[in-house]
Amino acid sequence: MPREIERKFLVASEAWRDHVSHRVELRDGVIALRDGCKVRVRFYGDAQATLSVKGPRAGMSRDEFEYAIPCEDALAMLSKHCDGPPLRKTRHHLVHAGQNWTIDEYHGALAGVLIAEIELASEDAAFARPAWLGSEVTYDQGYRQSALMRRHRAALADSA
Amino acid sequence: MPREIERKFLVASEAWRDHVSHRVELRDGVIALRDGCKVRVRFYGDAQATLSVKGPRAGMSRDEFEYAIPCEDALAMLSKHCDGPPLRKTRHHLVHAGQNWTIDEYHGALAGVLIAEIELASEDAAFARPAWLGSEVTYDQGYRQSALMRRHRAALADSA
Numbered sequence: 001m002p003r004e005i006e007r008k009f010l011v012a013s014e015a016w017r018d019h020v021s022h023r024v025e026l027r028d029g030v031i032a033l034r035d036g037c038k039v040r041v042r043f044y045g046d047a048q049a050t051l052s053v054k055g056p057r058a059g060m061s062r063d064e065f066e067y068a069i070p071c072e073d074a075l076a077m078l079s080k081h082c083d084g085p086p087l088r089k090t091r092h093h094l095v096h097a098g099q100n101w102t103i104d105e106y107h108g109a110l111a112g113v114l115i116a117e118i119e120l121a122s123e124d125a126a127f128a129r130p131a132w133l134g135s136e137v138t139y140d141q142g143y144r145q146s147a148l149m150r151r152h153r154a155a156l157a158d159s160a
Numbered sequence: 161m162p163r164e165i166e167r168k169f170l171v172a173s174e175a176w177r178d179h180v181s182h183r184v185e186l187r188d189g190v191i192a193l194r195d196g197c198k199v200r201v202r203f204y205g206d207a208q209a210t211l212s213v214k215g216p217r218a219g220m221s222r223d224e225f226e227y228a229i230p231c232e233d234a235l236a237m238l239s240k241h242c243d244g245p246p247l248r249k250t251r252h253h254l255v256h257a258g259q260n261w262t263i264d265e266y267h268g269a270l271a272g273v274l275i276a277e278i279e280l281a282s283e284d285a286a287f288a289r290p291a292w293l294g295s296e297v298t299y300d301q302g303y304r305q306s307a308l309m310r311r312h313r314a315a316l317a318d319s320a
Contacts (some may be wrong), residue, residue, distance in 0.1 A: 032192030
């Protein structure tokens with residue numbers, strides 16, 4: 001079964017920006033949540049979209065199933081069947097010491113939020129800490145995407 | 161956008177059984193519900209599975225997106241990420257006056273429930289009523305799949 005094991009961090013400086021190899025604009029919408037399960041629709045840029053089912057998080061792991069779907073379906077889901085407006089972020093990719101990192105830079109109501117992630121093959125896998133890496137937030141509920149979605153909606157409601 | 165327009169009926173006799181052209185065993189699980197949106201995983205027999213997103217129902221119509229997914233993913237979702245045990249039913253297919261009908265025969269805790277459905281191209285499309293057709297339940301909340309799921313879970317809980 002596909003399983004996602006990842007660790008999340010804040011960033012301590014902007015030095016990572018010099019090492020970005022490529023980036024993609026993401027738009028996420030949550031179709032439904034239940035008992036920690038999440039169903040998400042995501043645009044990668046304008047030409048690729050996916051539907052994901054994620055199981056409840058257990059520590060740094062969770063089951064994850066992701067399927068490519070037609071963009072017109074994803075657009076309809078994002079505009080009509082998601083809980084609130086899409087959350088937008090730029091995903092920056094970079095390699096440090098032979099390992100892949102992503103840094104998500106949130107936009108709109110969440111502008112300023114930056115989260116670095118590394119995906120690991122096992123929960124105890126070693127990795128090299130880049131100098132720009134900040135505190136770990138893997139277990140911090142406030143930095144889960146669902147919590148960020150709530151902050152995003154609350155900020156939009158405040159500004160309405 | 162894919163849109164499902166269907167009318168649902170009870171059956172008034174068993175005469176439909178003589179006209180069944182083929183049937184398939186279905187196993188359904190609901191991953192999540194929100195504001196009338198539903199995300200469902202379904203097995204068609206043992207070798208085909210789908211993930212569906214359905215929008216809120218408006219009368220006899222709703223948006224519907226359905227994607228084939230690997231059976232091993234569907235099995236993991238059914239066993240680990242659904243709200244309750246799978247709902248099992250036999251879907252019987254038959255043609256009456258050139259139009260396709262399905263009759264869902266529920267099993268387990270819902271044994272005895274039979275629902276006939278016809279899918280239409282538009283809300284006002286004409287169709288021929290077979291002699292075995294009973295009362296229409298298109299607008300009856302008690303015969304929605306979500307309500308049947310609740311009955312199914314409640315019956316299982318009572319028998320536990």
